Amino acid sequence: FLPTGSKPYQQYVDHDQSSLVSILKEYGYDCTAIHPGQRSAWQRDTAYPYLGFDKFIDVDAFTVNRTFEHRLTSDRSSYDQVIAEYENRGDDPLFLFNVTIQNHGGYEDENFRTTVQVAEAAGEFPQAEQYLSLTKKSDQALEELIGYFSQQEDPVVILFFGDHWPNLESGFLTQLLGQDSDRLSFENIMREYEVPFLIWANYPLEGQEIQQISLNYLSGLLLRSAGLQGTGYTKFVEQVRQVFPVITANGMIDREGSYYKIGESTPYDDLLNEYAMLQYNNAFGLEGKAEGLFSIG
Known part of the structure; x- marks a missing residue:
């Protein structure tokens, strides 16, 4: 409901806000934000405290060794920091909000080794193939993260979600959407912001396939998965x-x-x-x- 193109962290989050973080703090959670970029990007350094976070770990506060993918902190390193925070937590339950950066554009790193090709069009869309190769590495890091938490005795629930499609070759998008990428229908414009999400826990959850949902509803699903009102x-x-x-x-x-x-x-x-x-x-x-x-x- 905010104006199109507005930047809430920078324009509106200038005082204490009720949020998922403030709800969890009422339940006694320690709340930490992680982002392997600069503290001031999108004014996270001021917005996060207003949202209720107790601590913000930026790129300069990482305590684990960082590896890089196309010059950006890898998802594996970001997940290693999540695990480090978990292993050094206190007695209170812990909520972590981790924004990864590995697959951010652009996708023109000549030194990056591509491992995924577009079927029947190999080499035609190097940016798309670089992005898909990066997401394959993300899948592998995700497997390792879930493998770690599946072995923990404490109950753990994790919500994964993305924000939008990458900015890739117009020809690739045309092939993918079946419509000229410069003259997309409203439905296809909406598709460019359609991303998968997943809620996983190391304890039994009632399985559910949700075909359509937007970001504003995910916190409610997360609370219910954690057994919280x-x-x-x-x-x-x-x-x-x-x-x-x-x-x-x-x-x-x-x-x-x-x-x-x-x-x-x-x-x-x-x-x-x-x-x-x-x-x-x-x-x-x-x-x-x-x-x-x-x-x-």
Whole structure:
């Protein structure tokens, strides 16, 4: 519901915010953010404390040896830091928010050894093949991380998700989407932000395949996977998900599979308006904030 192109960390997160972090802190969690980049990037160094994090580990605070993929900190190193934080945790439960950087663009490193080729078009899309080779390395690092935590006695739940497709050759995107990448339909523009997500735990979880969901709902799924109650606000957001499983800055998809661009009228505008008002109250309400809606108390 924020203006298209806005940067919330830099523009709006300038005071304490209710968040997944603040909910977990109410449950007694220590909360740590990890990002193998500069502290000031996207003003994480100021935004993270306002979101409730106790500690922020940037590239200069890594305690593990770092390896690199196309000049960026590898996912394996990022996961090694996660494991180091886990092994050196205190008596309280621990929440880690880790933003990896290995597969960030661009994909034109001439010294990078490509291991994945595009079927029936090998060598035609070197950027795509470099990106896919990087994601293969991410898969291997992910396997090692899950292997480590599968052996731990403490209950551990991990949520993995991405943010958007990489910026690759237009010809590759045209082949992938079946439409000229310079004249994409609204549905295909939405597809460029469609990424997989996974919730894994080292204890039994009820298996569920969710075909469509947007980022704003993932914290509720994570809380339930960890056996934790949410707030009045998170319960309302889950009700919204049953009607609008996808709400993004670009557009929305309702439960019938209908697409709506931002600003278009929908049959559920009253519900969306209520959601927008609650988000506004959380982010900007200050003295008028309905605190009870955003806490577990």
